[in-house]
Amino acid sequence: MSRILTIAHAEWRLWLRSRLAFGALLITALLLTSTSVVTALRMSEAHHARIHQQAVAEATFLSQPDRHPHRMVHYGHYVFRVPPPLSVIDPGVDSVTGQSMFLEGHRQNTAMFADARASAELGGFEDLTTALAYQLFLPLLLIAIGHGLIIREREETTLVPLLAQGVTGTELYAGKGIALVGLSLALLLPLAVMCAVAVGRGAAPLASAGVIGLYALYLLVWCSLILLVSSVARSRSLALGILALVWLGTALIIPRIGVESASSLIPVPGKIETDLNMQAELRAVGDGHNASAPEFRQLQADLLAQYDVTRVEDLPVNFRGVVARAAEADLTEVMNRHAEERMALEAGQARFAASFGWLSPVLAVAAGSRALSGTDLATHHRFLREAEVVRFDFVQGLNRVHVEQLAYGDDINRNIDAEASKRTRMSAENWNVLDEFTFRPAAATERLARASTPAAMLFAWLLMLAAIGALAARRVQP
Amino acid sequence: MPVLNAKALTVERSGQQVLKDVSFSMQQGQVHALLGGNGAGKSTTLLTFLGFLTPVSGSAHVQGRAVSENVSAARQAIAYLPEAATLYGHLNAYENLRYFLSLAKTDTDRRALDAALDRVALQAEAREMRMQTYSKGMRQKVAIAMAILRETPILLLDEPTAGLDPAAIDDFNRLVRDLAEAGRTVLLVTHDVYGACHVADRIHLLHKGELVGSFDRPSGMDRIDTEAVHAAFAAHAA
Ligand SMILES: Nc1ncnc2c1ncn2[C@@H]1O[C@H](COP(=O)(O)OP(=O)(O)O)[C@@H](O)[C@H]1O
Ligand SMILES: [Mg+2]
Numbered sequence: 001m002s003r004i005l006t007i008a009h010a011e012w013r014l015w016l017r018s019r020l021a022f023g024a025l026l027i028t029a030l031l032l033t034s035t036s037v038v039t040a041l042r043m044s045e046a047h048h049a050r051i052h053q054q055a056v057a058e059a060t061f062l063s064q065p066d067r068h069p070h071r072m073v074h075y076g077h078y079v080f081r082v083p084p085p086l087s088v089i090d091p092g093v094d095s096v097t098g099q100s101m102f103l104e105g106h107r108q109n110t111a112m113f114a115d116a117r118a119s120a121e122l123g124g125f126e127d128l129t130t131a132l133a134y135q136l137f138l139p140l141l142l143i144a145i146g147h148g149l150i151i152r153e154r155e156e157t158t159l160v161p162l163l164a165q166g167v168t169g170t171e172l173y174a175g176k177g178i179a180l181v182g183l184s185l186a187l188l189l190p191l192a193v194m195c196a197v198a199v200g201r202g203a204a205p206l207a208s209a210g211v212i213g214l215y216a217l218y219l220l221v222w223c224s225l226i227l228l229v230s231s232v233a234r235s236r237s238l239a240l241g242i243l244a245l246v247w248l249g250t251a252l253i254i255p256r257i258g259v260e261s262a263s264s265l266i267p268v269p270g271k272i273e274t275d276l277n278m279q280a281e282l283r284a285v286g287d288g289h290n291a292s293a294p295e296f297r298q299l300q301a302d303l304l305a306q307y308d309v310t311r312v313e314d315l316p317v318n319f320r321g322v323v324a325r326a327a328e329a330d331l332t333e334v335m336n337r338h339a340e341e342r343m344a345l346e347a348g349q350a351r352f353a354a355s356f357g358w359l360s361p362v363l364a365v366a367a368g369s370r371a372l373s374g375t376d377l378a379t380h381h382r383f384l385r386e387a388e389v390v391r392f393d394f395v396q397g398l399n400r401v402h403v404e405q406l407a408y409g410d411d412i413n414r415n416i417d418a419e420a421s422k423r424t425r426m427s428a429e430n431w432n433v434l435d436e437f438t439f440r441p442a443a444a445t446e447r448l449a450r451a452s453t454p455a456a457m458l459f460a461w462l463l464m465l466a467a468i469g470a471l472a473a474r475r476v477q478p
Numbered sequence: 479m480p481v482l483n484a485k486a487l488t489v490e491r492s493g494q495q496v497l498k499d500v501s502f503s504m505q506q507g508q509v510h511a512l513l514g515g516n517g518a519g520k521s522t523t524l525l526t527f528l529g530f531l532t533p534v535s536g537s538a539h540v541q542g543r544a545v546s547e548n549v550s551a552a553r554q555a556i557a558y559l560p561e562a563a564t565l566y567g568h569l570n571a572y573e574n575l576r577y578f579l580s581l582a583k584t585d586t587d588r589r590a591l592d593a594a595l596d597r598v599a600l601q602a603e604a605r606e607m608r609m610q611t612y613s614k615g616m617r618q619k620v621a622i623a624m625a626i627l628r629e630t631p632i633l634l635l636d637e638p639t640a641g642l643d644p645a646a647i648d649d650f651n652r653l654v655r656d657l658a659e660a661g662r663t664v665l666l667v668t669h670d671v672y673g674a675c676h677v678a679d680r681i682h683l684l685h686k687g688e689l690v691g692s693f694d695r696p697s698g699m700d701r702i703d704t705e706a707v708h709a710a711f712a713a714h715a716a
Contacts, residue, residue, distance in 0.1 A: 002580075003580075013569075157560070157562065157564040158564050160530070161558070161560055161563075162581065164528055164553055165578055165582035166553040166581070166582055
């Protein structure tokens with residue numbers, strides 16, 4: 001054991017004395033610190049901004065004057081997806097999916113971008129997140145520093161004297177491995193600090209620990225790959241070339257292939273196309289604004305029979321409201337079905353692309369990181385579903401006011417009789433049908449479960465590389 | 479029991495036979511020199527004793543045990559000075575010595591290091607300097623110091639005097655005799671006929687992987703007959 005640590009220690013001393021390694025370390029430390037600070041600032045600003053926007057939207061809705069309830073249905077409301085605390089590490093899909101949504105009657109809108117000005121201000125630099133720095137740049141640093149770990153000793157003919165002291169190939173391999181792993185662990189420190197900060201802001205400790213564990217596993221995969229290549233390559237430049245190619249393949253090419261093949265094998269129709277497909281079904285439901293439309297005859301007959309009256313004017317409820325409520329329910333059923341189909345396709349596409357993580361640890365760690373941070377596609381879908389619940393509830397809440405509090409006679413005469421029109425204005429107190437909306441990502445255990453497949457991918461990589469490494473170590477020869 | 483024993487060693491490198499049926503043995507406290515031209519197989523012989531090369535036939539024995547049976551025991555018993563001694567340029571002499579000696583599990587304090595560096599006459603002011611600033615001879619001195627600090631019963635030295643100035647070569651030859659008198663067994667590789675004749679009890683002449691002659695120091699004489707060795711060497715070189 002002591003020999004292994006002696007070798008590891010000697011390697012660290014070399015790095016500290018080598019200007020190249022030291023410079024690379026310094027640059028990486030700066031990069032990590034600056035991207036962490038920038039990502040943290042951006043996401044915490046987005047966090048505060050969206051909480052504020054949410055409060056403003058709710059206050060605006062509640063402060064609307066007395067009105068016809070259906071005008072409130074069309075006045076609508078906004079909900080915002082507040083980024084979870086761990087998004088300071090990995091904003092995930094936050095920047096490509098919308099983070100806010102306009103909710104109104106009879107429609108499911110697309111999510112929109114809540115903060116359009118942010119990217120202009122930062123000049124595109126916001127794309128470099130802590131997660132990306134760890135996923136893409138840290139492997140490059142480890143390659144730059146570690147590609148010569150073993151081949152250097154052979155090239156500089158210090159391998160013979162090393163082995164002549166009785167050091168075995170396995171000891172040498174392990175010592176060099178510990179040196180590189182030690183460096184990786186030290187480089188995880190900024191991430192750990194960010195996680196601690198996130199926990200302070202309410203992130204689940206379990207999920208935060210999961211993030212650190214996942215990235216540790218990821219860096220271990222790179223360490224074992226670098227070590228292996230460094231022990232089998234015939235020259236330093238060859239080792240560097242092989243590792244650079246692997247980086248290109250796993251960081252750029254395989255993810256690209258994954259995305260391309262996922263979208264060509266599992267095409268997801270665009271929102272406009274989906275809406276067009278849905279039109280016929282929506283028309284069959286009927287226009288809820290037109291209570292005399294043929295689609296609602298059956299409803300009218302049933303209602304008259306139920307209350308044992310012959311004219312809608314004699315019903316104890318506002319028939320126009322009943323129609324609005326029924327139409328909303330039927331429309332929503334159709335829209336939800338299509339939305340679920342669409343989300344299922346999107347999720348399938350994402351799953352397919354993620355399965356390329358078996359080929360690329362970069363893809364695996366990216367998927368796991370998003371899942372643990374609560375910024376993956378599944379979380380966005382959750383937002384869409386929760387927003388829809390809010391939409392449906394407030395629309396139907398307003399429709400209930402329409403049904404129960406607004407006289408049918410006033411309602412139909414509101415355009416010809418000023419007094420009747422005045423009576424159709426319901427008190428603003430009724431606007432409190434709106435629930436407060438606070439978006440939260442899934443529970444930590446659920447996120448851990450979602451990250452378990454990516455973690456298994458990384459673990460498989462690690463096991464494979466370690467097993468080959470153990471064989472290669474025994475064959476380290478001058 | 480011979481301390482080092484080559485029994486009909488035949489070694490191949492890259493498919494070529496580079497040692498053919500080489501046999502010799504050494505008793506404790508002896509100094510032998512392997513003499514031969516470039517590519518004769520001298521370094522190969524040392525590497526075979528260290529277990530870095532495995533003979534296709536025959537066997538190498540260290541302290542009575544076949545190297546192939548226990549490589550690490552052989553390496554523990556041997557201090558090896560590689561050809562073109564390479565140490566770490568970013569470390570100074572002390573750091574290099576401490577690193578390699580700790581890997582060999584040999585405890586050494588600063589005083590022992592200085593004593594060894596004194597014996598090879600490395601300037602005191604150079605010892606704290608990184609070895610990338612050293613001349614070839616200075617590096618060689620540190621490597622020799624390391625070999626003696628290992629305090630192993632056996633030393634295998636591959637061209638130890640390469641790069642040394644004449645005074646340092648004299649110092650080195652005296653050092654080797656001292657080590658032998660202290661009971662250590664030294665096998666050294668050289669193509670310096672004169673030096674070999676002065677320091678060795680026996681010279682093995684290697685040519686194209688074969689032992690083509692050996693010369694003993696006659697009892698009562700302080701060196702081997704240089705003329706005879708020269709003549710044999712030249713005859714094979716021709
Ligand atoms: N690493 C190697 N791989 C293959 N052949 C080698 C290697 N090193 C030396 N040889 C060959 O082995 C033979 C003996 O080399 P060596 O023992 O180094 O000679 P020397 O007597 O000069 O020390 C030479 O023919 C040389 O070309
Ligand atoms: Mg040689």
